[in-house]
Amino acid sequence: MKTVRLHDKFFKLFIPYSEISAAIDRVADEINRDYKDSPEPPILLCVLSGAIMFTGELMKRLNFDCTLSSIKLSSYEGTSSTGVIKEIMGLTSPVEDRDVIILEDIVDTGRTVHSLVDMLKKRGASSVRIATMLLKTEVYDGDIPLDYVALEIPNRFIVGFGLDYDEIGRNLPDIYVIDN
Numbered sequence: 421m422k423t424v425r426l427h428d429k430f431f432k433l434f435i436p437y438s439e440i441s442a443a444i445d446r447v448a449d450e451i452n453r454d455y456k457d458s459p460e461p462p463i464l465l466c467v468l469s470g471a472i473m474f475t476g477e478l479m480k481r482l483n484f485d486c487t488l489s490s491i492k493l494s495s496y497e498g499t500s501s502t503g504v505i506k507e508i509m510g511l512t513s514p515v516e517d518r519d520v521i522i523l524e525d526i527v528d529t530g531r532t533v534h535s536l537v538d539m540l541k542k543r544g545a546s547s548v549r550i551a552t553m554l555l556k557t558e559v560y561d562g563d564i565p566l567d568y569v570a571l572e573i574p575n576r577f578i579v580g581f582g583l584d585y586d587e588i589g590r591n592l593p594d595i596y597v598i599d600n
């Protein structure tokens with residue numbers, strides 16, 4: 421079994437790229453179906469830094485006109501959420517009267533995505549949907565519907581494919597789970 425070491429912890433292979441890719445294919449099909457007749461190009465909103473790989477992979481599968489914006493948020497320290505969402509970098513473009521698709525690496529408690537939806541609505545987005553690569557189903561409080569979910573995972577700390585452990589591990593092409 422393939423394992424990697426990041427800082428003080430070991431991680432083992434959990435979801436190979438082939439499975440991630442097939443799951444993104446499915447989500448892209450759903451998004452293409454829902455947005456193919458959009459009168460205006462929707463905004464894909466990449467939540468940095470974790471969603472960067474998901475965004476790249478998803479975008480190349482979308483076949484309607486769309487624009488790309490980013491925002492940088494942070495709530496995790498080490499292997500757990502601090503519960504406080506910090507805005508490290510604001511929205512890179514206005515969202516007023518635009519359809520927005522939030523692209524997230526992972527939804528855990530859902531606090532990050534909830535606060536982002538509130539913020540986008542306050543700033544006048546005409547619609548907001550959420551696409552996430554991963555969902556920790558047992559943890560998510562389920563307050564707002566998640567429109568597109570590529571993969572559901574148990575409540576374990578994972579890294580790779582954009583996700584980090586204290587900023588390293590994002591470049592791993594597969595997803596790894598903490599080994600304890």
Ligand code: IMP
Pocket residue numbers: 470495496501524525526527528529530531532533576577578579583584585
């Ligand atoms: P939430 O606000 O609790 O839903 O946490 C979401 C954010 O926490 C994600 O966008 C990630 O940046 C980070 N996060 C949650 N779970 C993990 C994990 O297992 N590994 C790495 N980062 C995670």
Ligand code: MG
Pocket residue numbers: 467468469470471524525526
């Ligand atoms: Mg994130």
